[in-house]
Amino acid sequence: MxxxxxxxxxxxxxxxxxxxxxxxxxxxxxxxxxxxxxxxxxxxxxxxxxxxxxxxxxxxxxxxxxxxxxxxxxxxxxxxxxxxxxxxxxxxxxxxxxxxxxxxxxxxxxxxxxxxxxxxxxxxxxxxxxxxxxxxxxxxxxxxxxxxxxxxxxxxxxxxxxxxxxxxxxxxxxxxxxxxxxxxxxxxxxxxxxxxxxxxxxxxxxxxxxxGLRALEPGEVGALWPVPDARADKYSQGVVGVCAGSARYPGAGVLCTSAAVAATSGMVRYAGSGADQVLARSPEVVAAPAVAETGRVQAWVFGPGSGTDDAALDTLRRVLASDVPVLIDADGLTMLAQHPDLVRGRSAPTVLTPHAGEFERLTGTAPGPDRVGAVREFASRWGVTALLKGRATLIAAPDGPVLVNEAGGSWAATAGAGDVLSGIIGALLSTGLEPALAAAAGTRAHALAANLAASTAAGSAGLVVGSAPAPISADVLLAQVRAAIAVLRAQATGE
Known part of the structure; x- marks a missing residue:
């Protein structure tokens, strides 16, 4: 550390x-x-x-x-x-x-x-x-x-x-x-x-x-990452439910679900209207039209592209009424700003992942110069694990040190990258990792995937590593998630 x-x-x-x-x-x-x-x-x-x-x-x-x-x-x-x-x-x-x-x-x-x-x-x-x-x-x-x-x-x-x-x-x-x-x-x-x-x-x-401010080393992240052992099966490695995307934003569901699939070897269940698009990208996902029909999960991800209408709010209430860890992002955070009582007092862990604008909507105040103090106070006051996005992403639980991940660049500042991050962290939460560690490990892998994607150019024979960094899209970032995990795992094992 x-x-x-x-x-x-x-x-x-x-x-x-x-x-x-x-x-x-x-x-x-x-x-x-x-x-x-x-x-x-x-x-x-x-x-x-x-x-x-x-x-x-x-x-x-x-x-x-x-x-x-x-x-x-x-x-x-x-x-x-x-x-x-x-x-x-x-x-x-x-x-x-x-x-x-x-x-x-x-x-x-x-x-x-x-x-x-x-x-x-x-x-x-x-x-x-x-x-x-x-x-x-x-x-x-x-x-x-x-x-x-x-x-x-x-x-x-x-x-x-x-x-x-x-x-x-x-x-x-x-x-x-x-x-x-x-x-x-x-x-x-x-x-x-x-x-x-x-x-x-x-x-x-x-x-x-x-x-009071700490960062996981790459080898520590690699050692935390869940991998199957001799007795593993699809259920023992974490089952994450993803409720994301809508008719207006179908891509959010695809990115979030595909990231969860890439992050672990367990099972991903999808609930929502974008099942056709999700399955076209990730046929191993088990899809259902609504949360009530999804089946048992060990963690939920809610919010990317979900919309903020009454139906979305009802779904958010149902997800938060569960007894499993829940990660809330994007539209879910917008609704929480109006209904903070939904997360305060939850017995199961809750992870909120705002950027600076969403943080201000939730708290009424911008993070300000002292981002560490702001995220620490927010986590303590709301009783959640808070992840404040940025080049230096900060993760705070209600108690304990604040964790920081310095991304080494800002290549992940692109539309849809947050949906990928939510899927990665949600998958880790379903494996039983402590929420702050799951958030920190997922953030590290996400940042590394962005840097790998930025340093990779598309050539006629496929992706060629080693060219000058260039802007990326969320889909290109997503394609590097497994490679990033492999790099982190190699740091842990010395391979």
Missing amino acids: REFHTADEVRAAEAVLFEQVAEGVPMQRAAYGLAVVCAAELRARTGGVVGRRVCLLVGSGDNGGDALWAGSMLRRRGAAVTALLLAPEKAHAKGLAALRASGGRVMTDLFGDEHRGALADADLVVDGIVGISGRGPLRPDAARVVADIEAPIVAADLPSGVDPDTGDVSGPAVRADVTVSFGALKPVHALAAEHCGRIEFVPIGLAPPPA
Whole structure:
């Protein structure tokens, strides 16, 4: 399990560490790790370190000190290093002395020709403007400096201008190519990954307490995934009921049901008006015209393309009156916004999967900058497992940590992709997985399927992997679900 620690948690762990080791040791460890990553980045991009030009953007905090010490190490390895001091009177004294002693240059005139030349000539820029105590966007002078950067950026601990705890970007901010995290991953690294770039972790001896924001590793997802054993049959592996689609939106039923079929080896029962279309795509599905005629299931999925008329509301009531886990999405969420009493107090688990607009309809308030806090409060207040969609999808149960899945891209931002996600998670719920884990595992497989689909081009001989990523449709995403599961299973088994 990967954990993401808040600024307060990191500071508390640092206070303990500072009592255990000599002064300056944690910063030296961080700076050395930063220098190693910068050297590797220079070699990868330019072929070497000696003679390459590095520009440090140095603020008043410890991240500025980390950058200065790292700059001195790079200078001793033959790089030409220039530090631009954004707050000269507050720059880290020992780090500044180390840089000067190594032969590095120091500049305080941020807007002269020399400053512009240092940035224009740089092979690499190190962002040490603010640290985990920083809040809000870059200040005007820093924003003007950052706007002039064309070289790759390596951020010290986090990209400046991005909130460390929420990932909120409310104005000018650094968009790094690589972020070097010191001692502990922070929420920003999952919630604002597009500003962090590749994450490199450097241990410095911190031992923070268990975090409230966590992510399943790919191997953990693969190990959770249900697969048939020697005594398995179609009933023992989970029977999921899908009530989705309508005359107006028949495709929702097809996508949701087909995703459930792809996700596990159990049985999928379909209830609705789209049986002909569903069976044309997935003949193994057992179809019925209504929920009352479906037969026994171990979980329900309701809502994608179902409509919001009186008949749909009656069906939602019937599904929620069952004693099995229920996942509600799309039109089902729209109806719940008017009838929240239908889920509050259910004895069986309920999973709600809103995007930001649906979340606002359900709660009356947009998620806001603190998405983690918002989804945690929603899950607790409604007594449900809540999945808030986004590039960083958040899953919260009424208690316990919030789980996050950073998708690595936004290829799944396409019509119908949510229907596929609902089918995957619903199938996992029917196997008995705990709801938050089912939601997190399904989200991970869904994101991976989207990334695989985006990196796959249609060729005359079939699908050819390895081409440049390109926009996808939900149907193309669906076609990669089994491949994504296979990748995750391989991570678990080491194959």
